Amino acid sequence: MGKDTEYKISTSEKEGILEIVIKGEITKDSIGKLQSEVIEIIKSKNLQNVLADVRKLKGRFGYTEAYFRVRNYPSDIPRVNTACVDLVKHADYQNFHENTTVNAGYSFKWFTNVDDARAWLKKISEKQDSISMNE
Numbered sequence: 001m002g003k004d005t006e007y008k009i010s011t012s013e014k015e016g017i018l019e020i021v022i023k024g025e026i027t028k029d030s031i032g033k034l035q036s037e038v039i040e041i042i043k044s045k046n047l048q049n050v051l052a053d054v055r056k057l058k059g060r061f062g063y064t065e066a067y068f069r070v071r072n073y074p075s076d077i078p079r080v081n082t083a084c085v086d087l088v089k090h091a092d093y094q095n096f097h098e099n100t101t102v103n104a105g106y107s108f109k110w111f112t113n114v115d116d117a118r119a120w121l122k123k124i125s126e127k128q129d130s131i132s133m134n135e
Contacts, residue, residue, distance in 0.1 A: 007034060007057065011041055017121050018047040026059040035069065039077055046078075048128070049121040053085045053114060060090060070100045081107040081124050083117035 007024035020041060026034055042050055061069075084097070094110040101108035107124065111117040 009034075009037060009041070011045070013045065013047065014118075015122070016047060016125065017049045017051050017118060018042065018045045019051045019053065021053045021056070023056040024058065026057055028061065028065070031061070031065075031069070039074065042078055042080060043076075048080050049125055050080050050082045051085065051114070051117050051121060052082060055085060055087050060093070066093070066097055066100060070097075070104050070106075073104070073106075079106065081121055081128075082109075083121050084108065084110045085114050085117050086110060086112065088112050 007022055007026055007030065010021045010023075012019045018041075020038060022034070022038075038052070082101075086094075091112070098108060098110050109117075109120055111120070
């Protein structure tokens with residue numbers, strides 16, 4: 001039997017942004033559960049802007065796993081603007097993850113600075129509000 005992995009999810013809301021912080025360790029066996037939990041949190045909060053901070057999460061996966069995970073999001077996942085904050089050492093993964101997610105029809109951007117992530121979410125939200133008002 002393998003060791004159970006441990007991760008913790010905490011959430012807060014700041015200026016209309018749902019901030020999800022994930023800490024601990026993740027494995028291939030627990031990534032599906034984590035993804036489901038995060039989706040349920042997003043659904044329950046009903047906010048359009050999500051900041052996912054994974055800087056203190058141990059365990060990353062390759063390009064193939066990321067591609068299939070993004071391409072197999074449940075059909076009922078909310079279409080939200082998502083900013084992912086991660087460590088600089090994972091920057092080689094940034095472009096692939098952004099492109100895969102955007103190509104699947106989601107609004108997603110990767111950051112190493114949490115303040116930059118918040119600023120992007122505020123800016124994109126203002127643009128969407130402006131478009132809605134002009135329709």
